[in-house]
Amino acid sequence: MSQKLKQFSKNQIFWPLMVLLAILLANGVISGGQFFEMRIVDGHLYGRLIDILRNGSKLMVLAIGITMALATGGTDISVGSVMAISGAVACSIVDGRLLSGVSGSVTVAIVLALLAGLACGLWNGVLIAKAKIQPIVATMILMVAGRGIAQLITEGKIVTINSDAYYFINGGYILGLPFPLFIVAFAFVVVMLFTRKTASGLFIEAIGVNSVSSRFTGIKVDRIKLMIYAFSGLMAAVAGLIESAGIKGADCNNAGLLIELDAILSVAIGGTSLFGGRFSIPASVVGALIIQSISTSVLAIGVAPEVTLVVKSLIVIVICLVQSKKFKEMLAGKFSRRAVKEA
C-alpha cells in the first residue's frame, strides 16, 4: 500500500491534485463548510463545487486541446479567438442571419461551428508544420485576425439568440449533472484512448524532447504537428459553443478573451513543461480546475475585483514554485544535507 502511494507521489498529477485539494479545503474552512454543501433541486445537483465544474468546463476542454501542442514544444495562443469564431458561426446560424435556409437548425449550427474550429486549427498546423513558422507567431496571426473574422460573420453586432436547445449545451442537465461535464468527459476519454492506445503519446513526447532525432527515427513529425493543432482548434470550437450557450449569444469582442493564457497556465500547473516532452492530460484537467477554483473562491471570499487578479497571480506563483524541479531539488538538498550533518 505505502509502496503504491510512493509510486503515485512521483506521478505528474500528484502535486496538482494536492494543490487542488488544498484550495478546496481552504475554501471549505473559510466558508465554514458551506462551500461543500450540495442541494438537489428538481433532480439537479447545485452547489459551489458544481459551479466550479460547470464554469471550468470551457477551460478543461481548452486545456485538453492545447496540452499536446505544448508537449511538442509549441503553443497555441489563438484558442480564444477561435472560440469567438465558433460562437459567432453557431449563433448566427441559430439566429437565422447566416444560412437562413436551414431555419436556425441547432445541429447544423454546431456542426459548422466545429468545422470552422477545425479549419482554424488546420490553418495553424499548416503554418507551423509546413511553413515552419514559430508556433507562437503562427498562432498569433489567428489570435489577432480571428476576432475580425468573427465580427465579419456577425456583421459587427452582438448576436443574442433564443433557443432552449442551444442553451442546453451549457445549462442542461443529464442524470442530475451539468451537461458540459459530459462534453469534457467525452473529449477526455477520446484523447486518453488516442494517446495511450496508439503510439501517438510516445511520438509526441519524442518530438517535444528532440524533433530532429524524432525525424531520424522515422516519426512523421510534420503530420503529427498538423494533427495536434487541428485538434486544438476543434477543442477551442467546443469551448466556444459552451461559452456562447452560457451567455446566450455571441459577443465577438469578449468571447474567450485572454482565456488562452489561462489554458496555457492550466497545462503548466499540471506539470507539463512548456519546453515540450512529458505530458499528462489528466494533470492538465486538474490544472484547469485549480485555476477555476481560485477564480471562484477569490470572488466568493469577497475580495475586491481589483485585487482578484493580484491574489490569483500570487497563488499561481506559489504553485509554479511547488512544481519547479529546481525548487524541489533545493528543498530536498537542504533536508538531505541537514540529515548528513546530523548523522
Next chain:
Amino acid sequence: MDTQEKLLEMEHITKIFPGVRALHDVHFSLGRGEIHALLGENGAGKSTLIKVLTGVFERDEGEIFLEGRAISPQSPQAAQNMGISTVYQEVNLCPNLSVAENVYIGREPGSAGRIDWKTINRKAAELLGRFDLHIDVTQNLDRYSVAVQQMVAIARAVDISAKVLILDEPTSSLTAVEVRKLFEIMRMLKAQGMGIIFVTHFLDQVYEVSDTITVLRGGEYIGSSPAADLPKMQLVAKMIGKEYEDLEGRPAAAAAAGHGAKDLFLRLEGAASARISDVNIDIQKGEVLGFSGLLGSGRSEIARLIFGVDPIVEGDIEIGGRHAAVREPIAAMRAGIGFCPENRKSEGIVGDLSVRENIMLALQAKQGMMKAMSRRQSEKLADTYIKALSIKTPSRDQSTNNLSGGNQQKVILARWLATNPDLLILDEPTRGIDIGTKAEIQKLVIKLAQDGMSLVFISSEVDEMVRCCGRMVILREKKLVGELAGDEISEDMIVKSMAGGAQFEPKTETV
C-alpha cells in the same frame, strides 16, 4: 606524495546517483606539465569525475585541492575562473550561433558594452588556424560536421590561459590528421606547464601523449602509474578486470564477408542532394561496404542521401532493381533501410525519454502509429538489447540522459538493430565505445553481413574499417575517387588513397 608539488589533487571522491554509485573513494592527482590519461570502460565514471571536479555535479564526499588550496567550484563557470578549462564529452556549443560567436561567447573582446565583431571574427579565425582549421567563422556552427564542432570546442577551451585543461574524449570523431594537430598543441601547452587530463578509448593515443595513466572500473579507483610502466595488455586487463584477447588484424571473416557477392540491393545513379552531387554506388546484399575519407569528404552526406534525410534532387535510387522514392526517413525505413547517425546528441538520442522508449522508437515508427507495441513487448525488446550490447543502466526505465556517453551510443545502435533492416548504415557507430564492446560490435557487424544484411560502415578509425569492410569506396572532397576490395584493403592503402597519394594539405571545408 608532496601536495605542494601537485597542481591538482582529488581525494576520496564519492558520487552517488539514484540507483548508481558512479564514483567511490576515487583518488586522482595531476602535476604541472603532465598529461594524465583517465581511462576505463563505458560507465566507469570518467565523465562523472570530471563533472564533479568542474562543479557540474556536487560531490557527496571527498576533497579537491588546486595548487594546495581546497576548492569547491559550484559551476563550470566558477571552475573556469579558477583556471580549470574543460571540453565536455558532449560538445556543448550553440549550433545556431556563428563559429566565431561560439569561440568567444561569454567573453567578447571589446570595450565595455560594445562588441567588436571584426576583431572577434579575426581572432577566431586565427585561433582555429592554429588547428589547421580554415573555415568560414561567420557561418553557423551547425553547418559543420561533428568533427569540426569538436575542434571548435577544443579551440575555445585552449584559448583561455588555464592551469588545468580537461579533454573528455576530444578525439572521438577526429581523423588522424586532426588528432596529430591536437597532440602537437597539447605538447606545447604541457611545455608551458599546463596540466592536462585526457579521456579516451583509443589506447594508442594514450601511449602517444600521456605521461601518467589512471584507471577507473565501475566507479572504483583501480590505480595510477607512469604510462611507460604499464604495457597495453596489462592496462586493458585493469580496465575490464579480466584478461583480454587482442583483436589485431583483419579477421578472415571480414575479408570473406560479402566480398565477391553479386546480388544487388541498392544502386545510386547520378544521385544528388543539396549537399552532394553525382553519386554512383552499388551496394550488394550481405556485404559490409566502407565509406572512407577525411573530414568533410562526403561520407555522411551520402548516408543522409540514401536515408532521405537530405532528399534526393537529381538522379535515382534503386532498391532491388526498382526505383525507390525515399524522400523521408520513414520511407527509407519502409524500404528496408536503417541509419545510425553520427551526431548522437542532436540526431540520435531523445534524452528525456527512457532507455526502453529510445530503443523501441524506430521500430514503433516503422510499424506505424496506430499499431502500438504493448508495454510487455517493448520491455522485452529493451531487455534483449540491454543484455546483447551490455548497456550499463540501473533499469530500462532510466532516462537516457543519465547514461554515460558510450552507453547512449549503444542505445542508438540497439534502436536500429531492433528494426532488423536489409541495409543498415552505421555512421561512426563505435564513437565513444570502449574497446571491449567495440570488438563485440565489429564482430556483430560481420555476423549480420554473413546472415545476409547489407551494411554501410563509416568510421574515422582506419583499423576498424580494415577489420569490418569487405569492400570500400574512397571519397575526397565530395567525390568518389576510388574503390578497394578484398585483399587490397589495408591501413596503408586506405590512408594513401584518402589523401590522394599526395601529402595532406589543409583545406577549407565547405558545406
